[in-house]
Each structure stands twice: as structure tokens, then as C-alpha cells.
Amino acid sequence: MSKETYDVVIVGAGIVGAACADVFATRGLRVVVVDRDVVGSGATAAGMGHIVVMDDSDAQFALTNYSQRLWHELRPDLPEDVEYEQSGTIWVGADEEEMAEVHRKREYYQKRGVAVEVMDVCHLKEAEPNLRDGLAGGLLVPGDAVLYPPCAARFLITRAQQRGAKLRLGASVVQISEGSVRLSDGQEVAGGIIVNAAGANAAELTAGIDVKKRKGHLVITDRYPGFLRHQLVELGYLKSAHSVSRDSVAFNVQPRRTGQILIGSSRQYGAEHKEVDQVMLARMVRRAQEYMPALGSMSAVRVWTGFRAATPDKLPLIGPCPGYKSVFLATGHEGLGITTSLGTAKLLVDQVTGSKPEIAVEPYLPSRTAKEYAHA
């Protein structure tokens, strides 16, 4: 069978693979993206779609802040169906302990040039009247946005295709080797470099990388325009999302342009099946109702699950894959892949082409994990 040859073979047409294809194609490389399903069919379609600045670590801040800037720059080019809305995020503080976190967060963001605003309880209630009484306040991050990820991925892929990239759908990659990938239909596709952007499935293709599936549930309601105006996240989220082993839920809701409300979130390790877990779902919805009691009278139209690609230090893997010469990684984005896809693509292509990256790449190099594990 004939062998197609490209400069770059990208495995995975999720938002990360799509963003990488776009940047590689822009820099004049011959690119092919392969995916077993359609564009954005994995975690990209399953996730909420927020463009957020986060501060779990300095490295996470650097990548999310850089990526958010890239999204802001891209915004004028985004088609309507991407539904980009700069709704802002409010980190909701339930008590004085969480308000201390609000103030710490404000200082951290302000010091680094991110506009934020502390809300007292009256201001919070005015901004989001459907939050329950008795909360303490919050932190508004006005630059945060939401979008519809599958259409964003499709836009990036389409733009890459206009710049010469090829897209091969319908056959899964069964093996990644030096300089080529083998597809389930028997075809081999050769490339000067291979990029593993297979999200939560990445570890099946390049052995030895520490990317685990972290299951999540989401609910979407019928249309209730005006009920919710900002993305809301409980500050307790930090406690639950940080836990690397326990199953957890956190209050996180998003307004969509349709007036629908996305309700999340849950996190589970070791749950390999995509079936809805009724116990987790009930916990998640109860948590949401604790913050917004009126959610309880709403009609949900769909519930689904997806798998985040989780790493031990909650930072993605961007760069050369340990143990290979021509294989690179762009995975491990956990719950932030929509935001960080654009920054990831730039940092990866900069490494491949030897260009100077705009932010330091070291915190995201896959070799960092290998080093840590050498000590373990």
C-alpha cells in the first residue's frame, strides 16, 4: 500500500490537534490530521468550553493567560456558530474563609495585569439574582469567556485546510512509531514529526506518559434566557479539583447564547466507561442546587460524560515525547484544553521550528514528568 508523507502528522482532531494544525500550516509545513471520529468528537465536544485564566500554579497561570490573549486576538475571525461570549467568570465565595481566597486571588491576578473585581454580597446578588442568600461575595474576572468548542475546533481545522492541511477522518491510529503512524484501515502515514494530541487516549499510543482519564458529567437545560449571566464557579472548586484521587463534584454553571445553562462539574478517576453515573450526577446537581436553588425546577434536556486527559501536576504535556526522536506530545490538558489549545499550539510549533516562544516552555515539557518519576 502506498505511503503518504507529510512534514507533520497530528493524531487527534480535537481542539488541541486542530489548533496545532492551524499553526503548523500557517508556518508553511505540510500537515495531516487523523482522527477516528469527526472533528472535536472527544473531550472537545464533551466539555463546557470556557476561556479562563487560572492560578493553580504560576505555570498554569502563564499558559492560560497567554492562551486567553490569543483567543481575544482570534475573536474577530471566529464565525457566529462558535458562540464566543465574554460572559466573565465569577468565583463565588460562600463564607469568610473563601473570601480570604477571593482577596488572595485578586492580588495574584492584579499583580500580573489581569483585570478583576471583588464583589461584596450585594453586588454578587445584583449580578446573579438566582444565587442563594447567605453567600459571602465573589471575584469577577471580566475577561473570561465561553464558547461552543466543537465549532471552534472545526473553525481551526477549516482554516488549516485552507492553508493546505489535510484531514483524514474515520480511521483510528493504532500505532505511533518513529516517523509514521499506522491506521486501523492498514494505511501508514509518514511524517517528519508525529504529534500525539489524542487527549485522554494519548497514553495508549505513546507508552510511558502519565496521562489518565478523568471522567466528568455535564447537564444542559432547556432555554431560560436571563436566568444566568456569568460563568459561576464555587471557590470550593479549588479544594475538590485539587484532589487527585477522590471522586468530587463542584458547582460550575455557564450561560449559553441560546439561554440554556450548562451545569457541571464532576471528576472521577478509574471510571473507564462513558455511561452516566447516577450517583455522581445526583451529587453534582445537588451541589449546583445548593448555590442556585431554582435550578431544581428547571428542565434538563441532556446529560453526558467525557474524559479529561489528566496529569499528576495538572499541567499539559507540550514538547518532545521521552523515548522518541520524532514524536511530540500535545495532551494532558485536563479541564482546560479549550482555553490552552491556542497557547499549546504556539509553544509546540515554536519548539519544532526552533522559534523563540512567547512564554517559557519548560513547565510543560513532557520530560519533567519523567524526571519526577525517576525520583519516585
Next chain:
Amino acid sequence: MPSEFTVRVNGALVSVSAGATVAVAMVIAGQPCRNSVMGEPRGPLCGMGICFECRAVVNGIPHSRTCQLLCEPDMEVKTDE
């Protein structure tokens, strides 16, 4: 509950018998239950709570399936926009 009473559909009083569903009241009133996203008027189709075409605002609660709700005196029903 009286055997006959009135409910309000988009502001107009409609007389119904006890046991009538809200969907029936909307049909009597000649009002669509909802207008679709594309602006098309919709009304009860399956009549058994499956198709969701009969959703309306009942006593302020949007997306109520009117074929599954019985009329009550002084109920306030509005087309779901």
C-alpha cells in the same frame, strides 16, 4: 374544585371543565403553546409528555408540558417564547 372554572391564557379568560389539561385550554383559546426557535407556532402533538411540543409557561414556570398538567382555577398560562 368546581366542575367548571376559568383559567387565563395569554391574558384571555377560558372556561374549562375540571379534568381538562392545560393543553386543552390552549387549544380552546386558539393559542400556540410555544413558538419555536425559528418562530414557528407549536402545539400539542403526542399528548403524552414525550414530544415536548406543548411546553408553555404555567404559573410562571417556563417549559411546562401542558399535556401533563391539569387545569386549576385561576391558572395563568402563557405561550412559551
